Amino acid sequence: MSEHQRPSGAAPRLNTGVAHNARVWNYWIGGRDNYEVDQQVGDQVAGMFPVIRDVARADREFLGRAVRFLVGECGVRQFLDVGTGLPTFDNTHEIAQRIAPDSRIVYVDNDPVVLAHARSLLTSAPEGATDYIDADVHDPETVVRGAADTLDLKQPVAVMMLGILNFVLDMDRAQEIARTLMSAVPSGSYLVLTHPTTDADLGGQGNVEAMRFWNDNATPPITARTREEISTFLDGLEILPPGLVSCAQWRPDSDSAVTVPQFGVVAVKP
Numbered sequence: 001m002s003e004h005q006r007p008s009g010a011a012p013r014l015n016t017g018v019a020h021n022a023r024v025w026n027y028w029i030g031g032r033d034n035y036e037v038d039q040q041v042g043d044q045v046a047g048m049f050p051v052i053r054d055v056a057r058a059d060r061e062f063l064g065r066a067v068r069f070l071v072g073e074c075g076v077r078q079f080l081d082v083g084t085g086l087p088t089f090d091n092t093h094e095i096a097q098r099i100a101p102d103s104r105i106v107y108v109d110n111d112p113v114v115l116a117h118a119r120s121l122l123t124s125a126p127e128g129a130t131d132y133i134d135a136d137v138h139d140p141e142t143v144v145r146g147a148a149d150t151l152d153l154k155q156p157v158a159v160m161m162l163g164i165l166n167f168v169l170d171m172d173r174a175q176e177i178a179r180t181l182m183s184a185v186p187s188g189s190y191l192v193l194t195h196p197t198t199d200a201d202l203g204g205q206g207n208v209e210a211m212r213f214w215n216d217n218a219t220p221p222i223t224a225r226t227r228e229e230i231s232t233f234l235d236g237l238e239i240l241p242p243g244l245v246s247c248a249q250w251r252p253d254s255d256s257a258v259t260v261p262q263f264g265v266v267a268v269k270p
């Protein structure tokens with residue numbers, strides 16, 4: 001694992017008494033790496049906002065389609081996956097290396113349980129490489145320094161920020177983080193983003209109450225954003241078709257894709 005990690009002593013201690021996002025997300029997508037408190041809060045949120053399980057599954061399926069598109073159709077061989085989540089049945093390196101075994105992937109998360117399971121993310125094909133950085137996205141410079149150990153930052157990189165900028169509550173800070181990461185990678189690099197919304201055309205009104213409940217009962221605190229706000233993370237980039245859409249509607253595998261209140265987009269740095 002990279003040595004560019006949180007300074008020792010600064011890591012949040014594992015708290016099994018409070019629901020954590022990585023573990024609740026794992027619960028919603030059907031994983032087993034979660035505790036009773038995560039299941040309780042997960043069920044309560046799903047009770048007031050039933051579409052949340054569809055959101056989590058649609059987000060993971062978007063990840064799969066976006067990685068296959070980038071590797072298969074755009075020739076991308078490097079990924080920086082920020083806010084990785086707990087390892088699941090199909091992680092970014094497995095999807096990418098199935099098509100191009102020489103793909104190199106750096107994972108970043110700050111959750112101690114994700115760190116504890118990081119070994120399952122370090123199972124690279126011998127032709128490629130994977131690394132895991134225990135870092136906070138609020139410190140993008142550390143993320144970039146750590147990524148440079150494994151990725152060639154002079155070659156295109158797909159920066160994956162799926163369900164992560166929603167944990168950067170301050171809008172200016174979130175924009176600055178996206179800008180810092182994208183300015184560390186060259187022309188021909190990609191930004192892949194998903195983000196929850198309260199926009200009514202995506203059926204997101206229920207996020208208001210659900211996120212209020214989350215912020216009172218779980219960690220880290222979360223925020224939703226409008227289409228216009230999320231668009232600002234893409235400033236200076238070229239948005240690829242079909243644009244900034246419900247992530248379930250982004251190049252769907254079937255005509256029957258639902259609409260979930262989670263935007264998804266892929267954009268390229270000119």
Ligand SMILES: C[S@@+](CC[C@H](N)C(=O)[O-])C[C@H]1O[C@@H](n2cnc3c(N)ncnc32)[C@H](O)[C@@H]1O
Binds near residue numbers: 111114162
């Ligand atoms: C909603 S999950 C998304 C997981 C995965 N990207 C996906 O789309 O399925 C968000 C992840 O971001 C991580 N996270 C939240 N705040 C973070 C921060 N400040 N720095 C790094 N990771 C963070 C959480 O631990 C969690 O694993």
